C-alpha cells in the first residue's frame with residue numbers, strides 16, 4: 001500500500017530531513033585524509049541526538065543470521081556501494097571517495113539522504129562519477145510530479161547513467177518513506193517496462209541512484225551488510241527524500 005502523507009506528517013519529515021541535511025553538511029566539512037569512518041559516525045550520532053531525533057539506522061534489523069546495523073551512518077568507501085559499517089580500521093586517504101547515508105527519525109517520521117564525497121583531490125573519472133550520479137538524482141526529482149508514473153522517475157535515472165556509460169546497481173533502489181524508513185513503493189533505478197503507480201500529492205519517496213564506474217554487478221560481503229562492486233571499481237550514491245505536491249516537487253532533506 002502506498003500511503004499519502006498528511007500536511008502534519010510532511011512537516012515532521014521536513015524537520016527530520018533538515019537534521020539529516022545538517023549531518024551531511026558537517027560530513028562535507030570533516031571528511032579529509034586521516035579521519036576514520038568511526039569518527040564520522042560519532043559526529044553524526046551527536047548531531048542527530050542533539051536535535052532530539054533518533055538515528056534511524058542504528059539497530060535496523062539485518063538479514064536472518066546477521067546482527068542489526070550498529071551505527072548511525074552507512075559509510076561506504078570506493079568500491080563499497082552501500083551499507084558499509086563505520087570502523088576504527090577504515091582510515092580515509094587522499095583520492096578516496098566515501099558515500100555517507102544518514103537517516104533520522106523525528107517524532108515518528110523519517111528523513112533519509114546520502115551523498116558521496118571526494119577525500120582531498122580525486123581523479124577526473126571519479127569527479128564525473130559523482131557529478132553524474134548527483135545529476136541523475138535531480139533529473140529524477142524533477143519527475144516527481146502529480147500525474148507522472150513512478151517509471152518516469154526510474155527512466156530519468158537510467159538515461160543519465162547511460163549518457164556516461166556508467167553501471168547501474170539494479171539490486172537496490174529507492175523506496176517510499178514515512179513512519180518507516182522502507183515503505184511501498186520500491187523505486188527501480190532503471191526501466192522495467194511497468195509504468196508503476198501514478199504519482200499523487202503526498203507520496204514521499206527516497207530517490208537514490210547508485211552508479212558504478214564499471215559493471216553494475218554487486219555482491220554482499222560476509223558481514224551481511226557491506227555491498228561492493230564485482231569488478232572492484234568505485235561506486236557513488238546520492239539520495240534525497242522527496243514529496244509530490246500540487247506543484248513543484250519538494251525535497252524534504254534540504255537544510256532548514
Ligand code: MG
Nearest residue numbers: 101112113114
Ligand atoms: Mg539512505
Ligand code: MG
Nearest residue numbers: 112206208239
Ligand atoms: Mg534510502
